[in-house]
Amino acid sequence: MTLTDSDRTPGPGPGSGEPVTDIPGPAGLPLIGSMLDLRRDSLSAFLRARREHGDVVRLEAGPPGLRSVFHAVFSPAGVQQILGTEAANFRKDHPLYEEVRQAFGNGLLTSQDEDYLRQRRLVQPLFTKRRVDTYAAAVTTEADAVCERWRTADPAGVDLVAEMNRLALRTVSRILFGTDVEAAVDVIHRCAPIINAYVVRRAYAPLKVPRDWPTPGNRKAQEASAEFSAVCDRIIAERRAASREAAEDGGRAADGDDLLSLLAEAGNEEDGSLDATEVREQVLIFLLAGHETTATSMAFTLHLLAKHPEEQARVREEIDRVLADRAPTAADLERLPCLTRAFKEAMRLYPAAPVISRRAVEATVIGGYVIPAGADVVVAPWVTHRSPDLWEDPERFDPERFTPEREAARHRYAWFPFGGGPRACIGQHFSMLESVLAMATLLRSHELEAVDQEVPVAAGITLQATGPARVRLRPRDLVAEGR
Numbered sequence: 001m002t003l004t005d006s007d008r009t010p011g012p013g014p015g016s017g018e019p020v021t022d023i024p025g026p027a028g029l030p031l032i033g034s035m036l037d038l039r040r041d042s043l044s045a046f047l048r049a050r051r052e053h054g055d056v057v058r059l060e061a062g063p064p065g066l067r068s069v070f071h072a073v074f075s076p077a078g079v080q081q082i083l084g085t086e087a088a089n090f091r092k093d094h095p096l097y098e099e100v101r102q103a104f105g106n107g108l109l110t111s112q113d114e115d116y117l118r119q120r121r122l123v124q125p126l127f128t129k130r131r132v133d134t135y136a137a138a139v140t141t142e143a144d145a146v147c148e149r150w151r152t153a154d155p156a157g158v159d160l161v162a163e164m165n166r167l168a169l170r171t172v173s174r175i176l177f178g179t180d181v182e183a184a185v186d187v188i189h190r191c192a193p194i195i196n197a198y199v200v201r202r203a204y205a206p207l208k209v210p211r212d213w214p215t216p217g218n219r220k221a222q223e224a225s226a227e228f229s230a231v232c233d234r235i236i237a238e239r240r241a242a243s244r245e246a247a248e249d250g251g252r253a254a255d256g257d258d259l260l261s262l263l264a265e266a267g268n269e270e271d272g273s274l275d276a277t278e279v280r281e282q283v284l285i286f287l288l289a290g291h292e293t294t295a296t297s298m299a300f301t302l303h304l305l306a307k308h309p310e311e312q313a314r315v316r317e318e319i320d321r322v323l324a325d326r327a328p329t330a331a332d333l334e335r336l337p338c339l340t341r342a343f344k345e346a347m348r349l350y351p352a353a354p355v356i357s358r359r360a361v362e363a364t365v366i367g368g369y370v371i372p373a374g375a376d377v378v379v380a381p382w383v384t385h386r387s388p389d390l391w392e393d394p395e396r397f398d399p400e401r402f403t404p405e406r407e408a409a410r411h412r413y414a415w416f417p418f419g420g421g422p423r424a425c426i427g428q429h430f431s432m433l434e435s436v437l438a439m440a441t442l443l444r445s446h447e448l449e450a451v452d453q454e455v456p457v458a459a460g461i462t463l464q465a466t467g468p469a470r471v472r473l474r475p476r477d478l479v480a481e482g483r
Contacts, residue, residue, distance in 0.1 A: 019365045021372075023071065025049065025058035033060035033067060038204065042459050043354060046383045050074045056369045062206030068095075070376035074387065076411035078366045079379045082358055083413070084421035089364055092423075094357035094376050096203040100461060102211070103199050103225060105281025108426065109289055119282070120426065126176065126259060132430045133330035135175045139434050140327045142171045143441035150446055150473050157451045159468040160299040165189060168295035169287075171434060176286055178258035179239055184231040191224040191231075192288060196460040198224075232283045236260060259286060292462045293352035294431045297417075298439060301346035303455060303469040304397050306448035311399060315339045319444050328437045339443075340436055341399035347417040349397065354382035354463045356419060381416055382459070390414045447474040 026049055028034035037045040038061050049057045055075035061068050073082060082090045092112055101110045108119050125131060146167050150158065169185055198221035202208055209215055211222075239260045259282065305312040318338040333340070356379050363373045371377060386394040390410070391401070400406070418425040425431070451470035458464050 019370045020368055021370045023056055023058040023369045024053040025060070026053065028060060031063055033062065035061035035206070043380075043382050043457070046072060046074075046355070046378075046380050047386065050383050050387070054367075056367045056371075061204065066206035068204065068206055068376070070378060071371055072378050072380060072383075073366055073371075074380060074383045075367055076384060076390070076413035079384060079413040079416060080411075080420070081364070081366055082377060082379055083356070083416070083419060083423070086364065087421040087423065089361045090358035090377060091361060092357075093359040094203075094378075096200070096357045096461075099199040099203045103195050103221075104284045104288060105277070107278075107281040107285030109285045123259070123282070123426065127426050127430055129429055132433055135430070136328070136330040136433065136437055138174050139171055139437045140441050142167055142174065143438040144327075147442060147445040150442075151475055153473050155472070157470040157472045159470050160302050161295075161455075161465045161469050162189075164295040164299040164302070165291065167438060168291040168298065168434070171438070172286065172290040172294070173235075176259040176290060177235055177239060177283070178260065179235060179242070184235065187227055187231050188287060191228040192292070193460075193464065194224040195221060195228065196462070196464065200460050229280065229284070232280050232287065236279060236283060259283070288461070290427065293425075294434055296350065296352040296463050296465070297343065297347050297431070298435050299465065299469055300350040300455070301343050301435070301439060302442070302448060303450060303452075303471065304346050304349070305342060305443070306450040306471045307453065308397055309449075311342060311397070312443070312448065315342055316443055316447075319440050323440065323444060328440045330433060330437075332440070333433055333436055336436055336440060338399070339440060340432070341402040343432075343435055343439070344402040344415070345397060345399045348385045348391075348401070348415055349395075350457065350463060351381035351385060351417040352462050353417065353419065354457075354459045355380045382463075384413070385415060385417075387414075445476060447476060448472070449474070 026034050026037075029036065034045060037048075038059070045059075049059065049072060055073065055078060057072045057074075059070055059072060073079060092110060097110050104110070106115060108116070108123060111119055146163065166185055166189075169188060170182065173179060198217065201217075209218065211218055239258075260279070305315060315338050318336060322332060322335045328336075358377045358379075360371050360373055360375045360377055364371045384390070388394055391414075413420060418428045418431075449472040451472060452468055455465050455469045456467045458466050
């Protein structure tokens with residue numbers, strides 16, 4: 001609830017009926033607070049803060065005079081307030097989103113108010129269930145290509161992180177941009193982590209060096225951004241050239257089903273066109289958010305199944321029974337509940353957006369504590385998804401947590417890998433369809449055995465695997481032959 005004047009008197013504690021302004025939190029080091037802990041491993045720092053201080057925590061980082069203060073909210077009810085019921089009071093004015101805007105432009109991920117509503121209205125037709133279901137053939141075509149390549153893969157194993165990044169990027173490019181960007185894959189994979197790390201480092205730095213200063217970090221990030229933007233410009237130019245060529249040959253300029261076609265058409269509308277810069281910004285955001293999140297979720301699902309052969313066998317039996325020898329279709333999404341449950345459980349343990357940031361407009365009471373006006377606020381799926389109050393033995397991989405009955409019994413915001421409220425991920429159904437159909441194709445073709453038992457991760461704009469997730473591959477037809 002948003003505060004009225006009568007709410008502003010501190011009380012003795014949560015549960016007493018009076019909101020409390022003295023929010024608990026780690027003391028940290030005398031001069032820099034929690035800065036080192038957050039820089040070394042912010043995900044572990046957030047877990048420790050909840051364990052030691054509860055569901056609403058105040059954290060400070062940086063030296064006196066330059067200290068950043070923000071509040072973390074971990075309870076499902078508090079998350080619902082911030083993302084759902086009181087979303088208008090929690091805006092994307094957090095320093096992290098400002099840095100993302102500087103790096104990638106004011107696309108759908110970062111825009112607000114009228115800009116956001118206009119952009120979402122223009123892009124929404126790509127993500128209706130009816131439209132998304134037509135993407136199934138493109139998904140399975142790309143997954144089949146991976147299966148064929150895996151037949152001659154290194155016997156020592158492949159890295160699922162790299163493999164799923166390439167698969168997701170090729171798939172999203174084919175569907176959203178109507179083109180194959182294989183030539184750009186290496187550029188995107190090389191540049192995106194550099195920009196990601198730069199954005200996060202600046203977002204939480206107590207003192208920001210101006211971007212135009214020629215420091216090594218600035219230069220490296222600028223070079224990566226320029227190369228990344230050049231890739232987007234090339235995709236846009238190639239797509240428009242293909243459309244012009246088709247029109248000159250007497251055909252349609254485009255099939256009208258991809259993102260660039262919709263954005264080009266939007267540029268001709270009277271209610272506010274998208275100029276060339278805005279088109280690039282949308283492409284940048286979709287190349288980043290449209291493949292990294294799905295790739296992360298698929299990589300960790302497959303790695304967890306590789307570590308748990310009994311669950312992998314159960315999933316594979318379902319795939320064989322439902323699909324037999326045919327390619328999966330959109331209708332099969334509901335016919336593969338065992339694989340879907342494994343995917344959801346992997347997103348619980350490894351949410352692609354591990355931390356979500358906002359800034360409070362007005363003072364608000366959450367969990368009995370007063371979040372001040374202007375405060376930076378974070379909610380953390382990484383932490384809420386591991387709360388022992390919500391999940392029994394929370395570190396254990398257990399897909400049965402996501403049976404319909406158990407899902408219905410939980411709070412809506414006990415699991416929120418796609419966010420929630422009016423800013424929930426526009427591509428949720430797209431991600432589910434792409435991931436389940438692609439993984440069904442891969443698992444029908446190959447058995448997976450984990451090489452790396454643990455995969456280190458870090459929080460960036462999205463969850464980043466900082467080490468490989470290697471598995472050995474066994475083509476199933478060769479296994480059946482005893483080879």
